[in-house]
Amino acid sequence: MNDTQAPLLVVDRMTKHFPLGKGRTVHAVDGVSLTIDEREIVGLVGESGSGKSTFGKALIGLHEKTGGRVSYRGEVLPQSYAPSDFRRLATTMQMIFQDPYSSLNPRMTVGEIIGEGLRLHSRLSASDVRDRVADWLKRVGLSPDYMSRYPHEFSGGQRQRIGIARALIMEPEFVVCDEPISALDVSVQAQVVNLLEELQQGMGLTLLFIAHDLSMVRHVSDRMAVMYLGALAEIGPAHDVFFDPKHPYTQILIASNPEPDPASERERRSASISGEIPSPVNIGPGCRFAGRCPHVMDTCRSTTPLLTPLADAPDRQVACHLYR
Amino acid sequence: MTGADAPLLDVADLRVEFDTYGGTVQAVRGVSFSVAAGKTLAIVGESGCGKSVTVQALMGLVPMPPGRITAGSARLRGHEILGTTMLEGRDFRGNEIGMIFQDPMSALNPTMTIGRQIAETLEVHRGWSRARAFARAVELLDMVRIPEAAARARQYPFEFSGGMLQRAMIAMAIACEPAILIADEPTTALDVTIQAQVLDLMADLQNEKSMAIVLITHDLGVVARMADDVAVMYAGQIVEKGSVDDIFYRPAHPYTVGLRAAMPTNADHADHVLRPIPGSPPDLFSPPAGCAYAARCPHAMNICADHDPPPFLPDESGHFGRCWLHHESVAGGLERLRAGAATERSAHE
Numbered sequence: 001m002n003d004t005q006a007p008l009l010v011v012d013r014m015t016k017h018f019p020l021g022k023g024r025t026v027h028a029v030d031g032v033s034l035t036i037d038e039r040e041i042v043g044l045v046g047e048s049g050s051g052k053s054t055f056g057k058a059l060i061g062l063h064e065k066t067g068g069r070v071s072y073r074g075e076v077l078p079q080s081y082a083p084s085d086f087r088r089l090a091t092t093m094q095m096i097f098q099d100p101y102s103s104l105n106p107r108m109t110v111g112e113i114i115g116e117g118l119r120l121h122s123r124l125s126a127s128d129v130r131d132r133v134a135d136w137l138k139r140v141g142l143s144p145d146y147m148s149r150y151p152h153e154f155s156g157g158q159r160q161r162i163g164i165a166r167a168l169i170m171e172p173e174f175v176v177c178d179e180p181i182s183a184l185d186v187s188v189q190a191q192v193v194n195l196l197e198e199l200q201q202g203m204g205l206t207l208l209f210i211a212h213d214l215s216m217v218r219h220v221s222d223r224m225a226v227m228y229l230g231a232l233a234e235i236g237p238a239h240d241v242f243f244d245p246k247h248p249y250t251q252i253l254i255a256s257n258p259e260p261d262p263a264s265e266r267e268r269r270s271a272s273i274s275g276e277i278p279s280p281v282n283i284g285p286g287c288r289f290a291g292r293c294p295h296v297m298d299t300c301r302s303t304t305p306l307l308t309p310l311a312d313a314p315d316r317q318v319a320c321h322l323y324r
Numbered sequence: 325m326t327g328a329d330a331p332l333l334d335v336a337d338l339r340v341e342f343d344t345y346g347g348t349v350q351a352v353r354g355v356s357f358s359v360a361a362g363k364t365l366a367i368v369g370e371s372g373c374g375k376s377v378t379v380q381a382l383m384g385l386v387p388m389p390p391g392r393i394t395a396g397s398a399r400l401r402g403h404e405i406l407g408t409t410m411l412e413g414r415d416f417r418g419n420e421i422g423m424i425f426q427d428p429m430s431a432l433n434p435t436m437t438i439g440r441q442i443a444e445t446l447e448v449h450r451g452w453s454r455a456r457a458f459a460r461a462v463e464l465l466d467m468v469r470i471p472e473a474a475a476r477a478r479q480y481p482f483e484f485s486g487g488m489l490q491r492a493m494i495a496m497a498i499a500c501e502p503a504i505l506i507a508d509e510p511t512t513a514l515d516v517t518i519q520a521q522v523l524d525l526m527a528d529l530q531n532e533k534s535m536a537i538v539l540i541t542h543d544l545g546v547v548a549r550m551a552d553d554v555a556v557m558y559a560g561q562i563v564e565k566g567s568v569d570d571i572f573y574r575p576a577h578p579y580t581v582g583l584r585a586a587m588p589t590n591a592d593h594a595d596h597v598l599r600p601i602p603g604s605p606p607d608l609f610s611p612p613a614g615c616a617y618a619a620r621c622p623h624a625m626n627i628c629a630d631h632d633p634p635p636f637l638p639d640e641s642g643h644f645g646r647c648w649l650h651h652e653s654v655a656g657g658l659e660r661l662r663a664g665a666a667t668e669r670s671a672h673e
Contacts (some may be wrong), residue, residue, distance in 0.1 A: 048486075095558035155604065156371075182358035185370040186542060190600035212515065215545075219588035219598065240589065256520035258545030260584065261591055262568045265549040273517060274469070276485055 006074065007035040008206050009059075009174060014068035016051075016058045020281065027178070027283045028054040030230035031068065034305065036174075041200065041207045043238055045214055045222030045253070049277050051230040052210050053098075056176040060093045060207065063086060090121045094167035100159030104151040110137075110162055111147030117170045136165040140195060157188035161195065163208035168199060174206045181216065192222060214257045218242040226250045228286040230280055232307055236316030244317045246310065249289045287321070295322055326654075330359035332340035332536050333382075338396035340374070340381050343389060347609045351377045353560035355396075358584065362534040366547040366568075368583075369557035372605060375540045378557075379506050381406065382425055400504070418449045422497030426509035432481045434460045438492050439465070439477025443480055445499045464495040468525055487518035491525065498529060503531075508540045523550060544587060549571060556580050559605050559616035566643030576645025578636050578661055587627070615648070623649055623660055 016029040028051045034226040036042050046052045057063045059070060061081035069076045072092070078085055098101035115133045118124055124132070134144035142285055151159055160180060167175055177196065181189040193216065200207055211217050217238065219222055224238040224246065234247040245251045252273050259265060273292050287293070290300040299321050307319040340352040352374040359365045367375045380386050382398050382405065389649045400420055427429035433441055442464055443457035452460070458477070465473035468491040481489060489508060497505055507526065511519040527550065530537055539550055547554055547568065554571040556564040556579065563578035575581050585599040603620040606612055615621070616629035627648050636650030637643065638658055649657030 047517065063423070073342040099629065157604075186583055187370065187586045187601035194598055194600060214516070215588040215590055218590065219596075252517060256516040258516075258519075258523075259590060260544035260548050260587060261589075262548040262551075263574050264591070265545075265566070268549075274521070275520060276487055277515075292506040 001002055005038065007037040008040075008073060009034075009036040010069075010071045011035070011059065012069040012071075014055070014058060014070060015066045016054050017066045024281050027230045027280050029058060030283065032227075032230075033068075033230065034225060034235070036206055038173075038206055039200075039204050040223065041209055041221045043217035043224045044208060044210045044227060045212060045213065045217050046227035047253075047277050049229075049280065050227045051176050051247075051280070052227050055227070056095070056208055056210050060095055060174075060176055061089065062095070087121060090117060090172075091170050092172055092177070093174045094170055094172040096160075096163050096167045096175060096177045096180045099183055100156050100163055101151075101183070103163055104159060104166075106151055109148050109150055110154075113151070113162060114147075114165045114169055117166065121170065132169060133165075136169045139199070140165045141191075142173050146284055155188075156184050157191060160184060160188075160192050164192070164195065164199070168203070168205075171203065172205070174208075176208045176210070178210045180214070182211065182213070186216065189216070195276065196220075214242065214254060215259075217240075226253065229277060229283065231288055232317075232319060234316070234320075235290065235307070236313070236319045240313070240316060246316065246323060247289075247320050248293045248295050248322070287319075298322060333398065333400050333403075333427060333538075334358040335378075335382065335398045336396055338378060339394045340377050340386060340399065341392045341394055343392070344546070349499055349561055349608050350611055352381065353611065355555075355557070355607075356530035357555050357562065357565065359536045359538055361503065361536050362530065363552045364530065364537040364539055364550050365553045365555065366539045366541060366551035367555045367557055368541060368547055370542055370605070373557040374560040375557050376508055379423075379508060379540060381617050383421065383506065385419065415635045418445070419500050420540055421504045421506060421507060422500065424490070424497050424505065424507040426512055428486065428513075429481065430494045432489065432491060434481050434515060437478050437480055438484065438515060442477075442492070442496045443498055445496055449500050460499070461495070464499055465492065467529075468492070468495045469521075470495075487514055487521060490514060490518075490522050494522070494525060494529070498533070498535075501533060502535065504536045504538065506538045506540075509542070510539070512541070512543070519546070538594075544572075544583065556583075559611060559618065560608055561646065563617065563647070564643075564645045567641065570641065570643040574638075574643070575662060576636070576643060576650065576658075577617075577647050578623055579617050580624075580645075580648075581662065582620075584664050597605065614644070625654075 009033045011032060013031045013033050014029060015031055018026040018028055020026060032055060044052050054063060058065050064080040111133050114136060117130045118129045118132060133147060137144045137146060142158060142161055181192050184192060209220050221238040223235060224241040225235040226233045228249050233249045234241060242254060245254050278291060285304055286302055287300040287305050290296050305319045305321050307317045310316045310318060310323060338352055338354045338355045342349045342351055355378050369375045372538050381393055393406055397404055403416060405417055419533050439458055439461045442461035446452045446457040446460055462477045464475055468661060470476050470488060470491055511522050541547060551568045555562045556569050558579050563582050571580060582601040586601055588598060589596055601620055605617050614629045615633050618624045625648060633646045633648045635644035635646050638650055649661045
């Protein structure tokens with residue numbers, strides 16, 4: 001991370017609210033600010049309902065933003081994408097989806113799925129598109145002969161490779177990976193993660209890697225961001241956040257993550273907290289975690305803590321009154 | 325009640341097949357294990373390895389046809405429980421075995437209140453009155469730490485979150501104070517903090533009631549946290565079985581080593597290269613004659629392709645691995661087998 005270089009992507013206080021009617025609003029993403037440098041892998045973790053997928057989708061225009069700004073290489077991206085914006089940005093930003101079963105059109109062949117982006121966004125001839133698709137099938141470890149087959153003929157891991165080829169054939173610079181491995185078996189997760197890392201290095205990609213598997217996010221990411229109820233609780237170098245979490249929520253999240261090591265599990269004191277992630281409807285002031293936090297103070301219930309750099313580690317930011 | 329170490333449940337050579345349009349799938353191919361009171365056996369494996377079918381066969385939940393139990397026995401306190409359907413076996417099984425399913429939303433009846441569903445178990449198996457059973461349901465919900473249990477008992481499944489539904493299902497499973505709790509991927513659908521709550525609850529209930537737990541999972545972290553003993557399944561067979569320490573620190577099968585090497589680890593704070601297992605599991609329409617893992621195994625020898633290895637015991641503890649590397653004629657077999665686990669620790673910069 002080079003200080004002299006401007007970040008690739010700057011997200012400034014982005015919000016995404018979903019109105020429910022009767023004056024009720026889901027605060028799915030509430031003022032999230034984040035910068036991502038070129039060629040960086042930022043991992044975004046959080047529990048279901050924390051807003052991490054909504055954040056990823058709003059970032060690349062699949063959701064209209066309610067507020068805030070996203071700029072990419074200095075260009076402010078529109079709040080709501082017109083078809084021309086999607087056409088223009090398709091070669092810049094892409095997304096790899098969570099569910100390799102529902103994200104591929106079952107009526108299209110694998111060749112049509114992977115080649116569709118090029119057919120719509122490039123001037124390549126049909127045979128050139130076919131050559132590129134064949135090349136990408138090989139790059140993701142599948143046979144070019146699979147081009148005429150349909151998604152149902154493939155396993156989950158193979159489908160996720162198809163989804164990766166579909167996104168990366170556009171040669172984007174920035175890719176949002178939304179839980180790309182959650183639906184896969186352990187041995188297959190490693191195949192897909194290694195493939196993503198290899199392609200990231202080979203193509204110089206910048207990735208936002210959204211997942212709930214903390215160990216895998218630590219393994220993959222340069223920096224790790226922790227999201228709770230629509231806001232960032234903590235962000236910093238992945239290794240530091242994982243091994244020395246600062247925010248009480250991050251501490252509990254990491255203490256709840258079972259390690260595949262019986263000796264350390266026997267030593268582990270139970271760290272479970274009671275309660276569950278509250279409803280994101282009409283959130284009031286104060287820290288979002290105050291209701292479950294073991295260190296809660298009076299200020300936490302009235303003042304929303306802002307994400308601020310730690311005094312002794314300026315590359316880490318924590319949104320918690322304990323560190324003021 | 326038998327002695328503490330006598331197995332409560334003893335499963336021997338269980339075989340289950342399914343007839344499909346494509347032929348007969350041999351889903352479970354000779355599985356044997358036993359569980360003692362107060363102990364947790366984890367059955368680990370990836371999708372399609374037969375771990376869920378194994379426990380479904382014990383519960384009489386394998387649909388027949390197309391399913392078929394072709395061999396084996398399962399004795400619970402000496403009573404044979406295989407071959408009886410859910411209904412035939414329900415007097416005995418319902419009292420002695422409780423089961424938790426992976427997806428609580430689809431395992432519970434959406435048109436009945438949570439309290440009535442729990443109470444129904446007690447009415448059927450214990451012959452209790454509705455009022456008495458419902459009062460007990462409220463107590464059980466309280467026991468699994470559902471806040472305001474009396475009010476919650478009158479709510480429907482859609483009014484519960486995923487973690488609360490899973491706890492309600494545990495309440496239902498333990499209503500008749502079963503000797504064995506079978507949990508099929510009980511926390512797979514849950515977030516880590518909720519998973520920790522549910523696992524803690526299961527461990528506490530086990531301590532109080534000295535229940536045996538059979539835990540089906542694919543998550544080695546959950547295994548390390550919960551299990552006393554572990555059976556690793558691959559392609560319908562148990563390829564390795566031993567204590568949790570055996571499986572993690574002294575593995576006796578290349579598949580176990582491969583699974584560990586494919587996962588990120590946070591031990592010693594270092595970063596390791598993830599080593600995926602190449603290929604995919606064999607087709608169980610016609611399982612290979614030899615070792616089912618041979619095609620993916622880094623140590624495969626000529627014999628592996630043609631002859632299915634028997635369970636070899638590398639030490640005295642009862643820990644076994646079905647792998648020809650343990651054969652006396654293979655020099656340094658065990659070191660070779662575990663070498664993969666060691667090289668996994670190479671630094672990743």
